[in-house]
Amino acid sequence: MKEKVQLTENAMNSIENGAVLYEKDTKVESIALLVKGRVELVADGISMVLGTGNFLGACDVGKELHSFTYYAKDDCAVFVIPVQGMAGIERILAEKPDYRGLLVTSLNYFLAEIKKQLQHLREENESLCGFIKEKYELCDQVATMCGFEVSVENALQKVENSMQQSLQEPEDLGKYYLECAKMPIEAQKKFFCGSQYVAMYHYREQCDVVNEFLAYCREQGEVLHRLFRCLILEEDALFQTVGKLALSLLEKGVRDPRIDQSVDQIVEKINETETFLTEKAGIPIQLDRDKMERLYFALLSGEGQAQEEIEKLDEPGIEYLYESLGQIVEYAPVHMRVKSEFTEAVEAFMSLSDKFARTPEATEVRKNISKLYYEIYEAVVKKSMDDEDIPLAVRLFLDYGFVSEKLLTDEELDTMLQLRPEADQAEDGCRVYTMSKWLQAVYDGVKETSKNEFDEDFATYLRRQLKEQKITQKEMDEAIVDKEQRLHFECQNMFRYASRIINGNVTMFVPILCSDGIFSNMQNSYMTEKRLNDAIRQIEKIDYSIFYRERLVSYENVDINKAIVIERVTPDIILFPVYGRNTIMWQDITGKRRTSKGRLFVPVWLEKELSLAMVQLMGNFRWEKCRTETGSHWNDFRYPSLTSEYSDYLQFYKKNSELSQERKNKIRAQLVQCNNKHKEVFLKDYADWILREARGAMKLSRVARTILFTYCPFSAETMKALEGQTAYSEAAKKYIRDNRAARKSLDMMMHKWTKAGLAVPQEILATVEYLKG
Known part of the structure; x- marks a missing residue:
């Protein structure tokens, strides 16, 4: 297809075959009388060809934007007339009486052609709807008879919903002009040439009727597109459903001629409908024909190929993500107002040229999305708990923060669909939860609620509400066992608050996945249970005691009243459906029990290098675990611990005779860089301890090295590699x-x-x- 041509006004223009004369949704600045050749008009829901004597673009002068794109079907000639709104048409009709009859007559025939197209669309929709229903019912019947489980209710409901959008136009819409089109051409021309007023009056009404017919064509085209998706482009589309049944039967050594015949008929219907959509409805279709070909090959090959092809039919494709925002919002059991406002907010976000601008408009759009996102997420995750057939777009929304295919490139969509969450095979690793699985665990009472930003868990929060007389004792007793209130607390507190911190872009944060906010390779930044545990094990090879906790026990049978045993307690890791640069050590324990699991938050798309992020996260875990264990004495040197000794070291470094002046200057610079926060200095030193000191590269002061060796000792394997280095032998004395x-x-x-x-x-x-x- 060639580019849009530059038209010369008030002159005859030669147009090459395939060239574009006018583009849809561009401003109407001229109309063109087609003198030679044919022109194809394409809009949403309609595609038609006009011959000589038609005024191209004339039907849209009043609305000032072209409704069609005009393509030359042959080498054409057009005479271009400049117009400025309806006043321009009035001037033309006043100055050129011959144009009056020609303009009105051509629009009468134009309306008749649009009416035919609309009727064809409606008939195609009714025919396709009946075909899909018939085949689904046959599929259900055969599956039941052969003992297979096939769910067709949701698919049939989609078909019904599509057809409900098919509205019938009023019977008398444009009837007057359609009857005019049946009159002899010369009689029409002669009549309308006689009066500029009569011609203009008819022309105005014709333009209005054209727009009404186009709206119905657009609607019918959308219905046909939705039905076509039910035929081949949805996860539970007819082709996939019947295809899987045919392969399942084949795998069991059974063939049903009705199903085999249906596969042929469905493929034929797919081809027919694709042609109609492209050539008659002006709707381009991207269709992966490999699936159809593979299915045919598997049916011809016999049982051996059947199982493999069933699995391939289940593979997700980009075509399933069409209108993802609509799929997600439709799935969410929330008020229509919330659905509408969220859709409007996301569409407004998509229309922004700079989606992360600091302008008031962009800030307001992002704020509106964040306000509604968590309500939608909570409703969707609750519904998904009882749904075994969650749509692909909804699964991606829950796990990745995906809301629309329009916000990502095709390459990013392909990458996302190819990703698979790798489980960690070892039993001693950290348990990793997606956000939806975590919220289900909280809802079911398997996991306690997390603390909110004020360090309150759900029970503590309710007690404060009771104390402030915001709820009664009865309401508190009911709330503490209410699953939905537990879920709401987790979503609206921990999830909402921590998402912004994890993303790292606090002032411009938006909780949805967007190409403009991705700054690393998606394949490399994707976090799985295996990747996270592999990175953590590399740290444990050095800091072996990080997950071990002391516990007091007694053994009366051997007269031991008090003994300290060590047990391994790994924290839970929750994957947040956001793209971000930060990880969070949210809780080192759950509740009050010292041997309970902690909670670490990681974005499912991690911008940072994984090993560095995990070292920082483990350093955080070390510090907070010690603070919990020592309680109010965490920074009191009289009670030796990691945090108390490190705080003392940094607070009184100037008086420490073990430090050289050069080292004191470095510590002072560290404190300035970390805003005098002792924990931040420790995290930097811990990173050096794991990444450098463990390899023999001495970066720390002698005092810091001794503290770290005492409370974060190297493993025996690491110590063996450092054997003979005096600095480490000295630091290890107290530990040994x-x-x-x-x-x-x-x-x-x-x-x-x-x-x-x-x-x-x-x-x-x-x-x-x-x-x-």
């Missing part, structure tokens, strides 16, 4: 001394079980192994 004392104490305890002829408890043996590093 304490470790020997603990092992000696355990040896004495184990002797009691041996002496009594009893088996040593597993937790004691596990503690012995732990102390070996």
Whole structure:
């Protein structure tokens, strides 16, 4: 197809075959009388060809924007007349009486052609609807008879919903002009040439009727497109449903001629409808024919190919994401007002040239999306808990924050569809939850609610509400066991608040996935349970004790009233459906129990390099775990701990005789860089401890190295690699001394079980192994 031609006004123009004369939705500045050749008109829901004697663009002078794109079907000649609105047409009709009859007569025939197209669209819709229903019912009947489970209710409902949008135009719409079109051409021309007023009056009404017919054509075209999607382009489309049934029968060594014949008929119907949509309705279609060809090949090949092809039919495709925003909003069981406002907000966001501009308009649009997003998400995730057939667009919304295919490139969509969440096969790793799975666990009571931004869990929050007399005791008792209130608390507090921090772009944050907000390769930034645990294990190879906690136990059978055992407690990791650069250590424990699991938040699309992000996250976990264990004494040097000794070290570094002046200057620079926050300095030192010191590259001060070796000791394997380096031997002295004392104490305890002829408890043996590093 060639580019739009430059038309010369008040002159005859030669137009090459395939060239564009006018483009849809551009301003009407002229009309063109077709003198030679044919021109194709294409709009939403209609495609038709006009011959000589027609005024191109004349039907849109009043609305000032072209309703069609005009393509030359042959080498054409047109005479171009400049117009400025209806006043321009009035001037032309006043100056050129011959144009009066020609203009009105050509529009009469134009209306008659549009009416024919509309009737064809309606007949095509009714025929296709009947065909799809018939085949779905046959599929259901055969599946039931052969003992297969096939769900067709949702698909049939989609067909019904599509047809409900097919409105019948009034019977008398444009009837006067349609009857005029049946009159002899010369009689029409002679009549309308006689009066400029009569011609102009008819012309105005013709333009209005054209726009009404076009609206009905557009609507019927949309219905046909939706029915075509029900035929081949949806996850539960007729082709996929019947195809899978045919392959399932084949796999069992059964063939049903009605199903085999239906596959042929469906493919034929797909081809016919695709041609109609493209050539008659002006709607371009992108169709992956590989699926049809593979299905045919599998049916011809026999049982061996059947199972493999069933799996391929289930593979997601971009075509399933058509109008994703509409699919998600339709799925969400929320008020129509919320659906409408969210749709409008996302569409406004899509129309922004700079989606992350700091302008008041862009800020307001992003704010509107954020305000409604979490209400939609909460409703969708709750509905999905009882749905075994969640649409692809909805699954991507829940897991990735995806809302519209228009906000991502085709390459990004392809990448997203190819991604698979890899599970971690080892049993000792961190459990990783997608946000939807986590919210379901909270809803079902498997997991406690997370703390909000004020460090309150749900129970604490309710107690404060009761204290402030905002709720009664009865309301509190009911709320504490109410699943929906627990879910709402988790969504509107933890999820909403932490998403912004995780994204890292606090002032311009929007919770939906958008190409303009992606700054790394999606394949590389995608987080899975396996990738996260692999990165964490690399840290554990160095800082082996990070997930181990002390627990007091007693064994009366051997007269041990108090013993300390060590047990491994890995935190849960929750994947947030956002693109972001930050990870969050949200809770190091759940509730009050010291041996409960913590909660770490990670974006499903991580912009940072994974290993660096995990080192920072583990450093955070180390610090907060120590603060919890030591309570109010976390920064009191009289109670030795990681946090108290590090705080003392940074607070009094100027008086520390073990530090050189050069080292003191570096510490001062660190504190300035970290806004005098001791935790931030520790995180930088911890990163050096894991990434550099563990490899023998000494970056820390002697004091910091000793503290870290005492509370974050290197594993035996790492120590062996650093053997012979005096700096590490010195730093390890206190750790080695304490470790020997603990092992000696355990040896004495184990002797009691041996002496009594009893088996040593597993937790004691596990503690012995732990102390070996």
